[in-house]
Amino acid sequence: MPAHPAASPAASASPAGPLDEETADAPSYDRRRAWLITAMIVTFMVINFADKAVLGLAAVPIMDDLHISHSTYGLIASSFFLLFSVSGLVVGFLSDRISSRALLFVMTLTWAVAQLPVLVVAAVPTLIAGRVLLGAAEGPAASMSMHALYKWYPAHRRGLPSALQISGAALGTLISAPVLTWLITEHGWRYAYGALAAVSAVWALVWWRIGHDGPYDEARPARPGKQAPLTARLPYRRILLTGTVLGSISSAFGASWALALSQAWLPSYLRTELGMSAGAAASTISIVSAFSLVLLLAVSPLMDALKSRGVTSRWSSGATQGIAVCVAGCAMAAFPFADGNPLRLLLIGLAFGTVAVAIPLHYMTAAEVVPTAQRGAVFGIVAATGTLPGLVAPSLTGHLVDAADSTASGYTAAFLVTAVVMVLTGLLAVVCIRPERDAQRLEPAGPRP
Template structure:
């Protein structure tokens, strides 16, 4: 009698015993290049309003307070959209999600081209914010589908650095368009670039083979019956356990998670202030030409890019030498936000150009360190099954300054005796927020301690 094919081990679905999918190096790095370009376009879209702030305010005769509200409107649906699309991503392909998002970016640039007015500016920014809220997480999700876990380090770093690269590239290009052809030309260019990226992505951006949800979907298509759970009992010593889950209230009140949110909050405050008001401040208060202001912003972005590309390897080295996560990734992100806060408090009172530029770079560039590290520290105390949901909550909380900082700054400028003093008040408040959140991060982030405290619930 012919021998029968061997069955998979008892208790494991057939999909889990199959050979790992092949790694297509060329296609994976093509998708990586597309994702980095996606992030570049993403941050160019964010930056265009700030780069065009002076001509827009002059042409439409709007106050600093009104402009601040327009800038803050970008974040009205930003966090909510990120949470909603995160849940949708388990049912819709990354190819489709990113395609729809970038087409929406293109559409969001159009209202102000039809009628240049405050309502159309707000409508465009709200729509753009809703479409860009899921961008970072969903592009990383799409990227991971093309790389096995042990090959994801460099692609992840490149995806994160796309944010700084977007500002580095877009600041001089968009400033040239605004100066040479009017601020509307920048909106037209971004609409064309977004639509072009979407069309190219539709042809090359198929989901990769390393998709955790794919085996389950494939099994359902083949009508493969689910393997029943093996009951846990003393008679079955190797019975698998259900995935550990910790109450979200306890997770969110853990010092490490609170500290991670705190550092993200401080870093996001500086980032939103930079995108909304730094170009205008450099031009009107520091008497820079549009080109010089763009070069300064690009230099800050380059500084952030260097930090982002070096911080993860440095953390790996520190941990390999026995440094705990509290002092490597935890203290590092808190100290970075504190350094940025100190620089924020100092540069409005500095007249020496070289020192002033250095302090501005530290104030608006150093906080980038907290962006990858606050996810790393939060991940160390959260069960894998709950990591995605908690990351969504952490990201939503960390981006709240985008709703507050630009509008508050505009209000302070309008209420002050002079524009310069209004900016100074805004920067001092920002410094206080950043110092407080940075110190909280240093004091609260203790992954080893909190993981041990949560162990009874796992």
């Protein structure tokens, strides 16, 4: 690991006020290098979501070429999540011992390797093996890339970089869908896998050269007369039971439930219940994604501006994420009963688009009370928890639709269940997230890094 910039010396020998001491203790902020790392991590997330999308984009030619049923294809698709949560959790706990540079390098090389089996033998076993390996390597991707990003920014500058990292998901879908579809159509689906393998390998090599860990990865040196920064590890039970971490996990859970429902069932709902064509349904989903992207890029810089003006994290980022999930939950409960498609589509946009706000903000609030050395592990726990709705929401929705008297009433029941989950988790986030209070409660074992 490279040496980190030293803390800035005191401006003068005269007694410094609290603000001067904080500035003097802080590591140097390298704006140019920080934004270079941000660009690399956004690209990392774009590749990540392109890898996720390729199987779905190639579903029809894969089923035709290999003569497999829809249920077999579903098994291949589900195999991606077999090790996803486990790997996210394990790598999170390893992140305080292994540099982010090495972790992201190994992950991305593994993505490249995971695409190769079908280039040698195109068969169901190789597809499953590749997806299982890819899921294991992508489980930690979001949390570990956010952890790496945070090492380059002080807490009050993390809003926009966090939003850009999360926006890589939307950009990945927007960029990869037409490119991969062209490759699949013109050259065959194996070429799309090969292209992703090459792109992942190139990113890994560039990252290994420039992706060093940032200066906010280690504790600041103590000033004379000041208590030494926290170096000892806190019990994870103590960290995870703070209201801020629980509230952050809660908002992420509610948002993830809506996102899982959107990915699995929203296209079907738009086509079967609203009578849309496949193209119109795809356009609607694209508009919802664009709305999410605009919110991500607008809200997080606003959070930074509020904090710079003295607004506490409880209100600037804590309450904001909880309210966003609650608003989306209320829209989720309302749109099945809305009269007319324009109003219903507006509510659908609010229900599935607004929750994106919670994704970067829940990382920001959790990071404010977690010791730097243990941040990656806690992010891994949060990421593993966030995948649980992906295992529950789609299957529960299918059960409710099948068990209902009509398809429409089944969807309505599923959306109402989702709304209840979202409103409850959003309210819990509003009540529990208090970073300033919880940071003080953890300080008897040592001050925050």
